[in-house]
Amino acid sequence: MARAAAAAPTKSAKSGDKAPRGGRRADAVRNRQHVLEVAQAVFAELGLTVPIDEIAKRAGVGVGTVYRHFPTKEALFGAILQHHMELIADHAEALMEKADAGAALFELLHTMARESHKKKDFIHALGGYPTGEVKTAKKRFVAAFDALVKRAQRAKELRPDVTAEDVIMLSKSVFSSGEQDEATRTRRLGVLFDGLRATANAVKAAKRTHKTRSS
Amino acid sequence: MARAAAAAPTKSAKSGDKAPRGGRRADAVRNRQHVLEVAQAVFAELGLTVPIDEIAKRAGVGVGTVYRHFPTKEALFGAILQHHMELIADHAEALMEKADAGAALFELLHTMARESHKKKDFIHALGGYPTGEVKTAKKRFVAAFDALVKRAQRAKELRPDVTAEDVIMLSKSVFSSGEQDEATRTRRLGVLFDGLRATANAVKAAKRTHKTRSS
DNA sequence: CCCAAATCGGAACCTCGACTCCGTTTAGGA
């Protein structure tokens, strides 16, 4: 059977609320959601090599159920990825409102570092993953991120010679690096940010090129 | 599957006619070396998920041969890793001779970035891999690297608040990041180096004694 | 040239994990 029916007022809402429910049975919807949540946690904890059986067991359902909701393991992982991707994309877009261009970009990176610390799948999402659904979400994120980067450069808060991809790639190291405490993460991001800021170095780098003929 | 004879437990020179000569036959030695080289190339090209069969095929030998020389796939990979580890360790140790402490460290990182660009197993070696043989080599490298870092900090060429591990972790992003052209790699390392230099806050200013006068 | 030990080759074996199939259970409308 489906998971415990946790006293949900299913009945009351039976009338006119069939919004996006293509005739799905209530418990099926609930199960799908639950599997998704458990899978996210499990993937984050053991990496995406965990057997589907493990996820099914932890979710308290049979493998068959998992597969009915998600055709393949990759589809399951993709669904999670997509969700995360959308969250950051939202965040990134929201940050375009923020006045301080530099702070906006760095805040986003900080958040991503903190998040991915627990959800290592973020990394995969950033790396290649052109799979349908995810692709769209990723594209949205990339566009937003790119805008943040360009804006920060325009505001002279970020080196003019780096690309959005450079920023992401360089940050990845801080995102991944196993488990690290807040302090370590902050310290590393600090190093990175200093390198990325136009203030301290890019300008000087330019000057340096002047007074010292390129080796 | 009843065996007839043959299964005689290694009688180690039962007939005192065989002179003790390391025991290895010339062709066996040749094969081992060849497998090692091919394996290195294949791992670098396809990653360590390639089937042993593929390596055997490309080396022109049977899987049995591969397994006689290397008990497990991991052992094979480990042998390669160990070799690489030793090479960088050598390089790192040699760089302690170099006068400019900062340049020495950055040169090592540059080399590593260039190398790992083609040999993605480097990354694995840097990440956890406490497997016997490799462990020793890794330890040697870490010690040498650590010395370089400390020396650079003493010379005020590197931020005093970063650890050797920070440096390695941060560099990893440049090491991995798929295939990238020389320019991209250099650009990213540049950002990183600027962040790593003591500069950023204030301690810096005009302390830069140019290096890069090699050869 | 001869022979036994050392090697070799690669089919067979085994484990593991993704995915399928189908009998059983449950939701929920009449």
Next chain:
DNA sequence: TCCTAAACGGAGTCGAGGTTCCGATTTGGG
């Protein structure tokens, strides 16, 4: 309450890849 389609569980299928086994082949000393 009753009935049927929807959903479920989980044993079973299938393929992939690591490792083993053993007859065939080679090497190298006598």
